[in-house]
Amino acid sequence: MPMHDFPRIKKDDLADEFPGVFDSARYVDVGIGWLGLVRDFVAEALPHDPSLCIHEMKEKWGSLRIWCDTDIQEARLAKAKAEIKSSMTCEVCGAAGYVRRPPPDRFAWWRCLCDEHSSEDQRSWGARPLGPMYGYMRTCDGQWYRYDPDDDKMLPSQPPEGWRLR
Template identity: 75%
Template sequence: MPMHDFPRIKKDDLVAEFPGVFDTASYTDVGVGWLGLVRDFVNEALQHDPSLTVHEIKEKWGGMRIWCDTEVTAARLAKGKAEFKSSITCEVCVAPGFVRRPPPDRMAWWRCLCDEHASPDQRFWGTRPQGPMYGYMQTRNGQWYRYDEATDSMVPSEPPAQWR
C-alpha cells in the first residue's frame, strides 16, 4: 500500500477543533485511524497545559510522533501515551495493528496496520518485536513511566532493565 492510499487527518480540521493548538503547525500527516489518539492527547494535555502548541505530527518508523511545546510533565505523558498507542493501532481504521517492517532488501515505509489494511505483501513482513523499551518513556526530570493498558495511563516505573 503506497503511503497515501488512505484518508489522512487534515490540519484545517484540527485547527477548527482545537483553536490555538494547531494554528502554527507546519505539518500534520497521519492516517485517520489515529485521529482518536490525537484528540485524546490534546484533550488530556490541555487540562494540564492550556498553552499547548503542536508544531508537527507525522508517522515515523510505524508510529506517530508529536512535536509540541510543553514543559508540563502530565502533558508530556499524554504525548507519550498517544505515541505508544499508535504503535499498536491501525493508522487506517483504529483496529489493533502491528508495526510492519519491510524485509532488509526492501526500501519501504514501516507502517502500523491491521491485517485488513496491510497489503498481501505487508502481511508477510515481520512485525516489529516488542523490545525492552516497549511502552516506556523517561521525562526530563529523569523519572521513568510505562504504559499500563489496564488503566490506559502512563504510570511511574522503574527504568527498563538495561537502564538500571
C-alpha cells in the same frame, strides 16, 4: 497499498476542533485511524497546559510523532501515551494493529496496520520486535513511566530491565 491511498488527518481537520493548538503547526499528516489518539492526547494535555502548541505531527518508523511545546509533565505523559498507542493502532481504521517492518532487502515504509488494511506482501513482513524500552519514557527529573494498557495510563515505573546509567 501505497503510502497515501487512505484518508489522512491534516491541520485544517483539527484547527477548528482545537482553536489555538494547531495554529502554528508547520506539518500535520497522519492516517485517519489515529484521529482518536490525537483527540485523546489534546483533550488530556490541554487542561494541564492551556497554551499547548503543536508544531508538527507525522508518522515516523510506523508510529505517531508529535512535536509540541510543553514543559508540563501531564501533557508530556499524554503525548508519550498517544505515541506508544499508535504503534498498536492501525493508522487506516483505528483497530488493533502492529508495526510492519519491511525485510532488509526492501525499501518500503514501516507501517502500523491491521491485517485488513495491509497488503499480502506487508502481512508477510511480520511485526517489528518490541525492544526493552517499548512503552517507557523518562522525564527530565529522571522519573520513569511505563504505559499500562489495562489502565490506559502512563504510570510511574522502575527503569526497564537491563537499563543502566553510563
